[in-house]
Amino acid sequence: MDDVKTIERCRAGQTEAFGELVRQYQSQAIRHALTLLGNLPDALDVVQDAFVAAFQALGRFDLSRRFYPWFYTILRNRCYKVLTSRGRRPVTDIDDVQLLAPPxxxxxxxxxxxxxxxxxxxxxxxxxxxxxxxxxxxxxxxxxxxxxxxxxxxxxxxxxxxxxxxxxxxxxxxxxxxxxxx
The missing domain is CATH 1.10.10.10 (Winged helix-like DNA-binding domain superfamily/Winged helix DNA-binding domain)
Structure with missing residues (x-):
């Protein structure tokens, strides 16, 4: 089932359908947040916060757009907010960085x-x-x-x-x- 149908189900009151979007895009979102933030705990927090914000904004989502680029804008803004709060310096844990690169x-x-x-x-x-x-x-x-x-x-x-x-x-x-x- 494609993203548009899933979003339409969410809008129709089947809020559990949003879990399908989370499962589909969570790994990619964590990688992107980890790339920007440099540590896994912050990345996980920001990804969760971004999914909550996306869920709350689904009513304003333009169904002619693709979901992930729209969601990525939310995620990216949340990451930059965290970076700004800590002086834009990523906190890098070398174990977390290993998650970014393929073997x-x-x-x-x-x-x-x-x-x-x-x-x-x-x-x-x-x-x-x-x-x-x-x-x-x-x-x-x-x-x-x-x-x-x-x-x-x-x-x-x-x-x-x-x-x-x-x-x-x-x-x-x-x-x-x-x-x-x-």
Whole structure:
């Protein structure tokens, strides 16, 4: 059953139908919140809060839109509210970060860890763009829709996010080679 039918059932009073949307999108939402927030307890709290807010706003949901991009806007706003309350610095627990990345070959383990470390040193906006584009595989058009920005703006932001990533990654590699790894 598609999202529109599920939402129509919710609107008709079958509130338990919303659980289908939660089950369908919860893992993806947790990954996205964890990407932005850097720790699992906050991510779980924000995801729960975002689903409650989405449920309360279902009456205003435009059925011509897809559910997850609409929900993602709610989720993203809740994440940024948490980041703002703590000075926009993610609290990163290395065990939680491991949930973000797919399993890697052991030979790539060090490089993968370095990539994750650099990602979490970036501003949340840069990290979000890079993860959505390169780990989630979203197109520029999907990114634009998800982030509520024109595709050209998204491309420009992504260009700058990649540049900042490369600079930090290069500095980290140089420090490691020089023996000054922090």
């Amino acid at each position: 890697v070959d052991e030979a790539l383990g060090d490089e993968s860890a370095a990539v994750q470390r650099v990602l979490h040193e970036l501003a949340p906006e840069d990290r979000e763009l890079l993860v959505l584009k390169h780990l989630e595989g979203l197109t520029y058009e999907e990114l634009a829709q998800r982030l509520g920005a024109p595709a050209g703006t998204v491309m420009s932001r992504l260009y700058h996010a990649r540049r900042r990533f490369r600079e930090k990654f290069s500095t980290m590699q140089d420090d490691r080679l020089a023996g000054t790894d922090e």
